[in-house]
Amino acid sequence: xxxxxxxxxxxxxxxxxxxxxxxxxxxxxxxxxxxxxxxxxxxxxxxxxxxxxxxxxxxxxxxxxxxxxxxxxxxxxxxxxxxxxxxxxxxxxxxxxxxxxxxxxxxxxxxxxxxxxxxxxxxxxxxxxxxxxxxxxxxxxxxxxxxxxxxxxxxxxxxxxxxxxxxxxxxxxxxxxxxxxxxxxxxxxxxxxxxxxxxxxxxxxxxxxxxxxxxxxxxxxxxxxxxxxxxxxxxxxxxxxxxxxxxxxxxxxxxxxxxxxxxxxxxxxxxxxxxxxxxxxxxxxxxxxxxxxxxxxxxxxxxxxxxxxxxxxxxxxxxxxxxxxxxxxxxxxxxxxxxxxxxxxxxxxxxxxxxxxxxxxxxxxxxxxxxxxxxxxxxxxxxxxxxxxxxxxxxxxxxxxxxxxxxxxxxxxxxxxxxxxxxxxxxxxxxxxxxxxxxxxxxxxxxxxxxxxxxxxxxxxxxxxxxxxxxxxxxxxxxx
Ligand SMILES: [Zn+2]
Numbered sequence: 181x182x183x184x185x186x187x188x189x190x191x192x193x194x195x196x197x198x199x200x201x202x203x204x205x206x207x208x209x210x211x212x213x214x215x216x217x218x219x220x221x222x223x224x225x226x227x228x229x230x231x232x233x234x235x236x237x238x239x240x241x242x243x244x245x246x247x248x249x250x251x252x253x254x255x256x257x258x259x260x261x262x263x264x265x266x267x268x269x270x271x272x273x274x275x276x277x278x279x280x281x282x283x284x285x286x287x288x289x290x291x292x293x294x295x296x297x298x299x300x301x302x303x304x305x306x307x308x309x310x311x312x313x314x315x316x317x318x319x320x321x322x323x324x325x326x327x328x329x330x331x332x333x334x335x336x337x338x339x340x341x342x343x344x345x346x347x348x349x350x351x352x353x354x355x356x357x358x359x360x361x362x363x364x365x366x367x368x369x370x371x372x373x374x375x376x377x378x379x380x381x382x383x384x385x386x387x388x389x390x391x392x393x394x395x396x397x398x399x400x401x402x403x404x405x406x407x408x409x410x411x412x413x414x415x416x417x418x419x420x421x422x423x424x425x426x427x428x429x430x431x432x433x434x435x436x437x438x439x440x441x442x443x444x445x446x447x448x449x450x451x452x453x454x455x456x457x458x459x460x461x462x463x464x465x466x467x468x469x470x471x472x473x474x475x476x477x478x479x480x481x482x483x484x485x486x487x488x489x490x491x492x493x494x495x496x497x498x499x500x501x502x503x504x505x506x507x508x509x510x511x512x513x514x515x516x517x518x519x520x521x522x523x524x525x526x527x528x529x530x531x532x533x534x535x536x537x538x539x540x541x542x543x544x545x546x547x548x549x550x551x552x553x554x555x556x557x558x559x560x561x562x563x564x565x566x567x568x569x570x571x572x573x574x575x576x577x578x579x580x581x582x583x584x585x586x587x588x589x590x591x592x593x594x595x596x597x598x599x600x601x602x603x604x605x606x607x608x609x610x611x612x613x614x615x616x617x618x619x620x621x622x623x624x625x626x627x628x629x630x631x632x633x634x635x636x637x638x639x640x641x642x643x644x645x646x647x648x649x650x651x652x653x654x655x656x657x658x659x660x
Contacts, residue, residue, distance in 0.1 A: 215635045215636045216635065216636075216656065216659070217493070217538055217634065217636055217656035218493035218494075218537040218538065219487075219493045219495070219539070219657075220316075220494075220495050220496070220538070220539045220540075220541070220656060220657045221480075221496045221529055221533065221538065221539070221540050222283075222495070222496065222497045222498070222541050222653060223255075223499075223525065223526055223529075223540070223541065223542040223543075224280075224283070224339060224497065224498070224499045224500070224542075224543060224544065225499075225500045225519060225522050225542070225543075226276055226333070226339055226499060226500060226501045226502070226504040226544070226545055227276075227504030227507050227508075227515070227544060227545070227546060227547065227548045227623065228500070228503050228519055228522070228544035228547075228628070229544060229546070229547025229548050229550070229624060229626065229628055230547065230628065230629055231547070231548075231551055231552055232507070232515060232516070232519055232544075232547075232548065232550060233253065233256075233519070234552060235512065235516055235552055235562055235585060236253060236515075236516045236519035236520055236523070237249075237251050237253050237256060238251065238562040239516040239517075239519075239520065239562050240253060240520045242559070242561060242562060243520075247558055247559035248559060248562060249559070253519075253523040253526075254523045254524070254526040254527035255523065255526050255542040255631040255633075256631075258540075258542070258631040258632060258633040258637070259632075259633060259637065260633065260637040260638055260639075260640045261630065261632075261641070262630045262632075262641050262642055262643065262644045263627040263628075263630075263642075263643045263644070264543060264627055264628045264629065264630050264644055264645075264646050264649065265627055265643065265644070265645050265646060266279055266544075266545065266546045266547070266625070266627065266628055267288070268289065268290055268291045269290050269298035270290045270291060270298070271290070272625050273623050274291060275291045275292055275338070275350075275623065276337075276338035276339050276504070276545050277291070277292050277293055277294050277338040277341075277342070277350035278291045278293065279545035279546055279646060280294070280338060280339045280341075280342030280545060281293070281294055281295055281296075281313065281342055282645075282646040282647040282649075282650070283342070283543075283545070283646060283647070284316045284342050284343055284497075284650060285314065285315050285316070285650060286313075286647050286651060286654065287313055287647055288645070288646065288647050289313075290302060292349065292350050293308070293347065293348050293349065293350065294338065294341055294342055294345050294346060294347050294350055295313055295342065295346035295347065296308045296311050296312055296313060296347070296348060297311045297313055299311055300348055301348070302349060303348050303349050303359075305348055305361070305362040305365045305366070305367035306365055307348075308346065308347065308348040308367060309365065309366055309367065312346040313346070315342065315343050315344065316343070316495060316650065316653060316654060316657070316658075317329070317343035317344060317379075317383065317495055318344070318377075318379040319654070319658055320380075320494070320495040320657065320658070321377075321379040321380025321382070321383075322380055323492060324380065324490075325380075325490060325492045325493050325494055326384045326385075326486070326487040326489075326490035326492070326493070326494035327343075327380075327383050327385075327487070327494065327495050327496070328383060328384055328385030328386070328387075328483040328486070328487050328494065328495075328496040328497070329344075329383055329385070329386055329387070329496075329497050329499075330385070330387045330388060330479045330480065330496070330497065330498045330499065331387075331388040331389070331460075331498075331499040331501045332388065332389065332459065332460040332463075332476060332499065332500060332502050332518070333388065333389060333390075333459045333460070333501025333502060333505070334353065334388065334389045334390030334393060334459055335374065335386060335387075335389065335390045335454065336353040336369075336370040336374065336390045336393045337353070337459070337501060338350045339499045339501060340388060340501070341370045341373075341374075343383070344373055344374050344383060345370045345373045345374070346373070347367060347370060347373070348362075348367065349362075350370075352367070352369050353369060353371060353390070354369050354371050354393040354394075354410045354412075355372070355411045355412050355413040355415070356397070356410045357410070369393070370393070371390070371393040371417055372415075372417060374386070374417075375417045375420055375421040375424075381425075381450070382450070383450075384450045384451070384486060384487060384494075385450070385451050385482070385486045385496070386450075386451070386452040387451070387452075387474075387479045387482070387483065388453075388454065388460065388499075388501075389454065389455060389456035389457070389459045390454055390456070390457075390458065390459070391409070391432060391454040391456065391457045392407070392408075392409050392410045392457040392458060393410055393411070394409070394417040394418050394454065395408070395409025395410070395416055395417075396409045396411045396413070396415060396416055397410060397411060397412055398414070399416060402432050403432060403456070403457070403470055403471045404457060404470075407457050418454070421452060425449060426449075427448050427449025427450065428449045428450045428452070429447060429450075429451055430451075430454075431451075431452075431453045432454055432455060432471060433455075433471050433472065434455065434471055434472030434473050434474055435472060436453075437455075437473075437474045437479075437482065438472075440482055441474075441478060441481060441482045441485070446485050446486045446488075446489055447486065453474075453479075455469075455471060455474070456469075456471070456473065459501065459502060459505065460501075461473060462502055462505075462506060462514040462517065462518055463475070463476070463502075463514075463517045463521040464514050464517040464518075464608055465514075475521060476498065476500055476521045476522060476524070476525040477521070477527075477528045479498070479525075480496075480498050480525040480528055481532070483496050483498070484496070484529065484532065484533060488533075493537075493657065495653075495657060498522075498525055500518050500519065500521060500522035502514070503515045504623075506518060507548035507550060507587075508590070508620045508621050509590075509611065509620075509621070510587050510591050510592035510611040510612050510613075510614055510621050511608075511609065511610070511611055511612075512550060512563060512585045512610075512612050513607075513608040513609075513610065514608065515548075515550070516562070516563075522542075526542055530633065533634075535633060535634040535635070537635060538634045539632065539634045539635045539636050539637060539652075539653065539656045539657075540632065540633050540634050541630065541631070541632050541637075541640065541649065541652065541653060542630070542631040543628060543629065543630040543631070543649060544628040545628075545646075546623045546625075546628065547623065547624040547625070547626050547627075547628055548587075548621065548622075548623060549587045549589055549590070549614075549621055549622060549623075549624045550585055550586070550587055551585070551586060551587070551588065552584055552585060553584065553586065554566035554574060554582065555568060555574065556568070556584045557569065557570075561606055562584060563583070563584075563585065563605055563606045564583065564605055564606055565583050565584075565600065565605060566581070566582055566583065566584050581598065582598065582613070583605045583613065585612050586612050586613045586614065587612055587613070587614040587615070588614065588615050588616060588624070589614050589615060589616035589617075589618045590611075590616075590618050590620065590621025590622070591611060591614065591618070591619055591621065592611040592612050592613045592614035592621075593613070593614045593615070593617035593618075594617075595613055596613055598613060627643070630644070630649060636652060636655060639651075639652045639655070639656075640652055
């Protein structure tokens with residue numbers, strides 16, 4: 181017959197109300213407010229799926245004479261991990277443009293577009309202009325923070341462009357590839373959006389490839405004089421960027437970069453280094469570059485040197501952009517070497533930034549179709565044929581040896597059946613076999629990993645939608 185009574189609440193007494201309110205508030209703040217970071221370094225391995233991480237770990241360990249399976253990449257040692265769901269708003273298997281938009285704006289969007297929401301169809305300039313999404317780099321600039329972008333791909337390629345560009349087509353990298361009708365409506369090319377970035381004073385450190393997107397078609401490339409710029413509007417965006425501020429410096433040569441890096445103090449103004457007309461070299465080919473282009477680790481070190489002086493903190497994106505390209509070519513060697521180069525850059529950061537005030541996040545935008553299979557013995561060369569005992573290859577149903585690494589699709593189908601007398605599978609140029617014949621291997625749709633260390637790293641856990649990683653970085657950096 182008695183109705184359930186709500187327990188009496190001590191906070192309802194006048195005397196205690198004030199104290200209770202403040203302690204409840206404190207408790208809720210402790211539960212919901214993320215730790216505040218001064219800086220965020222966001223490392224992105226383009227196409228660095230989990231099988232790539234595993235294979236690169238073995239590859240790196242074997243390069244040091246070990247079996248390899250037990251080896252750890254720099255981010256393998258991070259305390260916080262999550263699985264990340266990478267799909268785009270309209271694609272089960274995503275591309276880098278839709279995924280970077282999720283990562284740096286907090287909203288999933290369509291495949292192939294940058295910095296605009298999912299309501300806009302690809303190529304729809306008029307609607308793109310009305311549906312832009314602010315990016316983490318823009319927000320950081322507006323908050324007075326320092327910002328930087330590094331990529332081994334063209335700096336106008338999808339992932340780095342995600343920080344500063346808003347466009348209904350990721351391929352509109354220069355005026356030549358942007359339709360005149362779109363330009364007439366106000367949809368400008370990605371290179372132009374970089375040098376005209378209206379937020380704060382624009383990105384403070386810009387290091388990567390892609391000079392041709394900034395240079396007019398009449399201008400010869402300084403490193404490869406037989407090549408020229410791509411722009412059809414006659415503008416030299418590098419000269420324009422320099423002219424806008426006397427303190428800015430630009431380099432295309434590794435020697436100038438090395439001077440900046442070796443100088444005892446940071447350079448006083450903003451820096452741009454564009455080291456190749458298109459993408460930078462793969463790590464495996466970098467030593468042969470005529471312009472002596474820098475490593476991802478060295479670029480990370482220069483960027484941190486430049487950005488760390490800012491009282492308000494900094495946001496830096498470091499992309500290993502060519503893991504993806506090597507996979508598209510079914511060339512596992514270069515994909516793994518570029519993954520190890522990313523690990524080296526991450527290791528540098530872990531050793532040289534203060535993790536009490538910095539969040540380091542490492543993830544991939546999407547996976548690739550490479551798989552690690554068969555029953556190779558412990559320590560079997562990761563690029564080699566499957567052997568249960570040295571010198572005794574396991575044979576497939578047609579009597580042929582096969583490699584541990586292969587692809588679900590891609591150009592490697594041309595190598596079927598495998599003829600290892602033509603090329604050893606451990607040759608850096610070897611293209612692994614693929615099952616479905618395609619001219620270019622595709623991305624894969626399974627989850628990728630995210631690895632975090634430092635301030636607010638414990639927010640990276642469980643199975644997360646990709647756009648939630650934006651919130652982890654944003655809450656750490658900008659919720660003050
Ligand atoms: Zn790709």
